[in-house]
Amino acid sequence: MTYTFPKDFYWGSAASAEQTEGxxxxxxxxxxxxxxxxxxPNRFYDEVGPGKTSDFYxxxxxxxxxxxxxxxxxxxxxxxWARLINKDGSINDEAVAFxxxxxxxxxxxxIEPFANLFHFDMPxxxxxxxxxxxxxxxxxxxxxxxxxxxxFADRVKTWFTFNEPIVPVExxxxxxxxxxxxxxxxxxxxxxxxxxxxxxxxVKHYKATYDGQIGIVLNxxxxxxxxxxxxxxxxxxxxxxxxxxxxxxxxxxxxxxxxLIKLLDxxxxxxxxxxxxxxxxxxxxxxxxGVNYYQPRRVKAKAHxxxxxxxxxxxxxFDNYEMPGRKMNVYRGWEIYEKGVYDIxxxxxxxxxxxxxxISENGMGVQNEERFLKDGxxxxxxxxxxxxxxxxxxxxxxxxxxxxxGYHLWTFMDNWSWSNAYKNxxxxxxxxxxxxxxTAKKSAYWFNDLATTNELNS
Ligand code: BG6
Numbered sequence: 001m002t003y004t005f006p007k008d009f010y011w012g013s014a015a016s017a018e019q020t021e022g023x024x025x026x027x028x029x030x031x032x033x034x035x036x037x038x039x040x041p042n043r044f045y046d047e048v049g050p051g052k053t054s055d056f057y058x059x060x061x062x063x064x065x066x067x068x069x070x071x072x073x074x075x076x077x078x079x080x081w082a083r084l085i086n087k088d089g090s091i092n093d094e095a096v097a098f099x100x101x102x103x104x105x106x107x108x109x110x111i112e113p114f115a116n117l118f119h120f121d122m123p124x125x126x127x128x129x130x131x132x133x134x135x136x137x138x139x140x141x142x143x144x145x146x147x148x149x150x151x152f153a154d155r156v157k158t159w160f161t162f163n164e165p166i167v168p169v170e171x172x173x174x175x176x177x178x179x180x181x182x183x184x185x186x187x188x189x190x191x192x193x194x195x196x197x198x199x200x201x202x203v204k205h206y207k208a209t210y211d212g213q214i215g216i217v218l219n220x221x222x223x224x225x226x227x228x229x230x231x232x233x234x235x236x237x238x239x240x241x242x243x244x245x246x247x248x249x250x251x252x253x254x255x256x257x258x259x260l261i262k263l264l265d266x267x268x269x270x271x272x273x274x275x276x277x278x279x280x281x282x283x284x285x286x287x288x289x290g291v292n293y294y295q296p297r298r299v300k301a302k303a304h305x306x307x308x309x310x311x312x313x314x315x316x317x318f319d320n321y322e323m324p325g326r327k328m329n330v331y332r333g334w335e336i337y338e339k340g341v342y343d344i345x346x347x348x349x350x351x352x353x354x355x356x357x358x359i360s361e362n363g364m365g366v367q368n369e370e371r372f373l374k375d376g377x378x379x380x381x382x383x384x385x386x387x388x389x390x391x392x393x394x395x396x397x398x399x400x401x402x403x404x405x406g407y408h409l410w411t412f413m414d415n416w417s418w419s420n421a422y423k424n425x426x427x428x429x430x431x432x433x434x435x436x437x438x439t440a441k442k443s444a445y446w447f448n449d450l451a452t453t454n455e456l457n458s
Pocket of ligand 1: 016019163164219292361365410416417418420424
């Protein structure tokens with residue numbers, strides 16, 4: 001069967017600054033990742049930190065050439081705040097030159113640059129001020145965004161304020177997998193709230209000043225209840241409020257879900273707000289939503305009542321549910337549920353005004369991928385099946401009227417992934433970490449056919 005995608009569909013991949021550039025390359029301030037790695041290298045897989053990346057900083061020309069050769073018409077990068085803005089607030093000219101060269105190189109290769117302003121990489125000098133717990137940092141982030149726009153928005157016409165903004169909240173303030181390793185829901189909700197205010201301020205400024213499009217990238221993990229029993233449905237509803245709607249509703253609809261406000265209020269966990277925020281949050285909708293989708297969440301009613309004296313956490317209200325027979329990516333330990341992508345899009349069509357969106361990340365992480373090496377190339381048929389499976393459901397969503405504009409894989413070449421370092425490989429290209437040599441996997445050739453014909457044959 002042949003599935004034809006809309007004209008001008010975005011085909012490409014996504015990456016982020018901290019994960020690809022190499023923190024030792026060029027002048028750059030420390031991020032929380034550089035700092036945390038120095039502090040606790042044992043918290044990182046194989047003790048590998050952000051100094052050992054795929055070296056995009058020095059090899060971007062080769063990588064962009066490969067993107068072009070393998071079907072890309074768009075690519076999402078991120079601009080590192082800690083690279084662009086020095087600790088004293090001045091602009092780092094070396095960083096300006098680097099990002100100018102990357103952007104120009106993409107455009108020369110007919111690849112549309114998508115630029116994201118924040119992908120988990122808080123500068124340490126901002127974290128010392130409290131990170132997004134502090135309102136002052138919102139203003140610093142706005143200043144950084146303004147600088148990035150003034151330097152690059154003449155050529156970059158698609159911008160994102162944040163990638164998966166809920167992840168630093170979960171990792172840094174609830175579940176201890178990002179610096180500053182705090183476990184405190186009150187502080188977590190404050191960070192989340194300020195992140196939304198920061199997002200809105202940047203969107204407001206961009207729309208008043210520039211004519212491109214601006215959005216945000218959210219990891220939407222549909223929440224499926226174990227059964228249709230009331231308690232399971234309620235558990236799933238609360239999970240959805242915390243992990244999807246907490247960001248989706250304010251950025252698209254301009255309002256937090258009433259049920260979420262009520263719940264936090266009941267538990268005395270509402271963040272501090274300023275009166276003028278209400279107007280800001282109500283307005284300033286996005287133009288384009290990036291949807292990162294890897295796996296669904298399956299939940300059930302809580303088996304045991306949480307200890308009321310223990311720390312308040314979202315999972316006071318639900319337990320995770322391991323559905324028997326679910327399809328797994330056994331190489332990463334995540335569920336594969338291709339229909340999730342369709343459910344997300346139908347939800348956006350029906351409940352979020354059919355906001356223009358695209359899949360900004362989807363992908364299959366694989367441990368020890370060398371085991372699939374044959375004659376010098378990784379034969380990643382599982383990744384081809386994974387992408388094709390999701391694309392079929394995406395196509396169905398488009399057929400049913402969802403405004404979906406593209407598909408980006410996570411990621412172009414295997415890269416360093418936070419505390420998981422190089423544990424899970426996701427790329428179209430493998431990278432020899434000793435020599436830096438890049439080799440296209442089988443999926444890269446397959447993707448090239450797909451993207452250049454705009455047709456999926458499966
Ligand atoms: C995505 C992030 O959610 O997951 C990426 O945006 C990250 O930055 C990717 O690298 C893969 O994560 P992991 O833990 O499987 O390596």
